[in-house]
Amino acid sequence: MILDKIVAATEIRIAKEKQEQSFEAVKAEALALPAVQDFPFEKALREQDFNFICEVKKASPSKGIIAEHFPYLDIAKEYERSGAVAISVLTEPDFFKGSPQYLQEIAAAVNIPVLRKDFIIDEYQIYQAKIWGAKAILLICAILDVPTLTKYRELADSLGLSCLVEAHDKEEVQKAIQCGARIIGVNNRNLKDFTVDVQNSVRLRQLVEGDVIFVSESGLETPEDIQVLRDNNIGVALMGETFMRSEDKVAMLKYLYGPMTVAIQADANHAVHGGATKAAHSEAPSVNGNTPSVASLVKQPYVPQIKICGNSDISTVATLAEEQPDYIGLIFAPSKRQVTVEEAKEFVEAFKIAQQDYLAHGSKRLADTGDIDFDIIEPKFVGVFVNESLENIVHAVSAVGLDAVQLHGDETEEFILMLKALLVETKLTAQVWKAVAIQSRLDANKWLHSSADNLVFDAYSKDARGGTGETFDWQALKGYPRSFTLAGGLSEKNVARAIRTVRPAMIDLNSGVETDGRKDITKIETVMSLVRKVTQ
Numbered sequence: 001m002i003l004d005k006i007v008a009a010t011e012i013r014i015a016k017e018k019q020e021q022s023f024e025a026v027k028a029e030a031l032a033l034p035a036v037q038d039f040p041f042e043k044a045l046r047e048q049d050f051n052f053i054c055e056v057k058k059a060s061p062s063k064g065i066i067a068e069h070f071p072y073l074d075i076a077k078e079y080e081r082s083g084a085v086a087i088s089v090l091t092e093p094d095f096f097k098g099s100p101q102y103l104q105e106i107a108a109a110v111n112i113p114v115l116r117k118d119f120i121i122d123e124y125q126i127y128q129a130k131i132w133g134a135k136a137i138l139l140i141c142a143i144l145d146v147p148t149l150t151k152y153r154e155l156a157d158s159l160g161l162s163c164l165v166e167a168h169d170k171e172e173v174q175k176a177i178q179c180g181a182r183i184i185g186v187n188n189r190n191l192k193d194f195t196v197d198v199q200n201s202v203r204l205r206q207l208v209e210g211d212v213i214f215v216s217e218s219g220l221e222t223p224e225d226i227q228v229l230r231d232n233n234i235g236v237a238l239m240g241e242t243f244m245r246s247e248d249k250v251a252m253l254k255y256l257y258g259p260m261t262v263a264i265q266a267d268a269n270h271a272v273h274g275g276a277t278k279a280a281h282s283e284a285p286s287v288n289g290n291t292p293s294v295a296s297l298v299k300q301p302y303v304p305q306i307k308i309c310g311n312s313d314i315s316t317v318a319t320l321a322e323e324q325p326d327y328i329g330l331i332f333a334p335s336k337r338q339v340t341v342e343e344a345k346e347f348v349e350a351f352k353i354a355q356q357d358y359l360a361h362g363s364k365r366l367a368d369t370g371d372i373d374f375d376i377i378e379p380k381f382v383g384v385f386v387n388e389s390l391e392n393i394v395h396a397v398s399a400v401g402l403d404a405v406q407l408h409g410d411e412t413e414e415f416i417l418m419l420k421a422l423l424v425e426t427k428l429t430a431q432v433w434k435a436v437a438i439q440s441r442l443d444a445n446k447w448l449h450s451s452a453d454n455l456v457f458d459a460y461s462k463d464a465r466g467g468t469g470e471t472f473d474w475q476a477l478k479g480y481p482r483s484f485t486l487a488g489g490l491s492e493k494n495v496a497r498a499i500r501t502v503r504p505a506m507i508d509l510n511s512g513v514e515t516d517g518r519k520d521i522t523k524i525e526t527v528m529s530l531v532r533k534v535t536q
C-alpha cells in the first residue's frame with residue numbers, strides 16, 4: 001500500500017535529517033520557543049459556521065503533479081485574501097513534492113494558522129513543525145497506534161500545537177477519539193485504491209460527539225458537496241486539489257460558500273444581525289435594538305457598506321471618486337492623520353471636482369463589468385472626533401458639510417443626545433456614530449440601546465484611541481442584535497474573513513489601505529474590488 005511506501009521513505013528521510021541536526025538540538029530549539037497554549041488553529045476552525053482549510057500542494061501520489069508552476073507564497077497569500085481560516089502545507093518531499101521551506105516561508109508571510117501536513121512518525125518531526133512556524137500538525141491513525149497518537153498529541157499540546165487526527169474508517173475514528181483528539185479529520189479518499197466518497201465523512205460524523213471539531217478532507221469540489229457537509233453538522237473542509245487547480249481562488253471560495261445573505265425584517269430596510277441590504281445601500285446602518293420575531297425575517301443579499309477613513313492626501317481623490325466608498329472619513333482628532341477644518345474643506349472640494357470629472361468621463365467599472373444596473377454611490381463624509389467639545393463638532397459639521405460624526409473617545413450617551421439635539425437646533429442633518437473599543441462582548445452590549453445612529457466596533461488599545469491597525473476577536477460580535485460597523489486593522493488580508501464571520505453593515509478601512517503611513521491607491525482599489533467580489 002502507498003502508505004507503507006511513504007512511511008518507509010519518511011523513516012529514511014528522518015534518519016538523514018537527524019544526522020544534519022540531532023534530535024537533542026531540534027528539541028532544544030523547539031523548547032526555547034514560546035509555547036502559548038491558545039491553539040489558534042482550533043480557534044480558526046470554529047470561526048464561521050463553515051470554514052475552509054486550503055492546501056498548498058504541488059503533487060500527490062493519486063494525481064501526480066498538480067501544479068507545474070508553483071508560486072507557493074502567492075498561493076498562500078491568495079488563500080488568506082480569499083477568506084481561508086487556515087492553510088495546510090505539504091512538507092513531504094518524495095510523494096507530494098513538499099518542502100519545509102514552503103512551510104517556513106508561508107507561516108512567516110500569512111496571519112492565519114498553518115498546518116504541517118506530513119507523515120509524522122517521530123517526535124523529531126513535531127519539534128521541527130514548531131520551529132518552522134506551524135500551529136498544527138497532522139497525525140494519521142492508519143500509521144500510528146493509540147499510545148503513540150496519545151504521546152504525540154500530548155507533546156504537540158505542550159508545544160502549543162494543535163493536532164488534526166486523520167481517520168478513514170470507523171476503527172480509525174475510534175482510535176482518534178481514544179487518543180483524546182480535539183480535531184478529527186475524515187479523509188474521503190481511500191488510501192488503498194484512491195477512490196473518493198464524500199459520504200465517508202457524513203457516515204463517520206455521528207461517531208464524533210461533543211465539542212470535537214470535525215473536518216472533512218479530500219475530494220470536495222462543489223457548493224453541493226459543501227452543503228452536504230453543512231447539512232450533516234460538519235463545519236470544516238480541508239481542500240487541496242480543487243483550490244490548487246483554481247486560477248481565481250477568491251472566486252472559488254465564494255462559489256463554494258454560495259451567496260451571502262442577511263436576515264432583515266420583512267417591513268424594514270435595515271439589517272438585524274449586521275449587514276446591509278442593497279436597498280439600504282446609500283443609508284447608514286440604522287438602529288435596531290429589538291430582536292424581531294423569526295416569522296418577520298426575510299433573507300436579503302448581503303452588501304456591506306465601505307468607509308475609507310483617515311483621508312487627507314489630495315492625490316487620492318480621483319481613486320476615491322472612481323471607487324465610490326459609501327463613506328469617506330476625515331480625522332479631526334490628534335493623530336498622524338489629523339486634518340484641520342480648513343484642510344478638510346479643501347479635501348472635500350477636491351473630491352467633488354474629481355467626482356464631477358469621473359461622472360463626466362464615464363465609469364471605468366461600468367465599462368469593465370458591463371453592469372448597467374450598478375448604482376452610482378454618492379460618498380458621504382464622516383468626521384472622527386475624540387472628546388471634542390459640542391461647539392467644535394458642530395462647527396466642523398457645518399463648515400465641511402459632514403454627513404456623520406464619529407465619536408471615538410469617552411463620549412457618553414448623554415453627550416450623544418446633546419449633540420443630536422444641537423445638530424437639530426442648528427438645522428444640520430448629520431448622523432452621530434459612536435466608536436466602541438472592544439475587549440469583550442460586554443463592551444458591545446453596553447451600547448446596544450444607544451441612540452447613536454451607528455456603532456463602530458474597533459480594537460482596544462491602552463495607548464491610542466484608534467487607527468492602530470490592530471484587530472480584535474470578532475467572535476465577540478457574533479449574533480450582535482443590531483447592525484454595526486467593523487473597524488480595527490482591516491485590510492485585504494482579512495476583510496473577506498471578517499465579513500464572513502460577523503457580517504458587519506459597514507467595513508471601516510484605515511491603516512490597512514496605507515503604505516508607509518500614506519493612503520495607497522492600489523490598496524484602496526484592491527480592497528474595494530475584493531469586498532465587492534466576495535459579496536456581490
Ligand SMILES: O=C(O)c1ccccc1N[C@@H]1O[C@H](COP(=O)(O)O)[C@@H](O)[C@H]1O
Pocket residue numbers: 309310329331333334335336337384386408456458465466467468469470487488489490508509510511512
Ligand atoms: O486613525 C487614526 O489615527 C485615529 C485617531 C483617533 C481616533 C480614531 C482613529 N481612527 C479610527 O480607528 C479605526 C480603526 O483604524 P485602523 O483600521 O485600525 O487603522 C477607524 O474607525 C478609524 O476611523
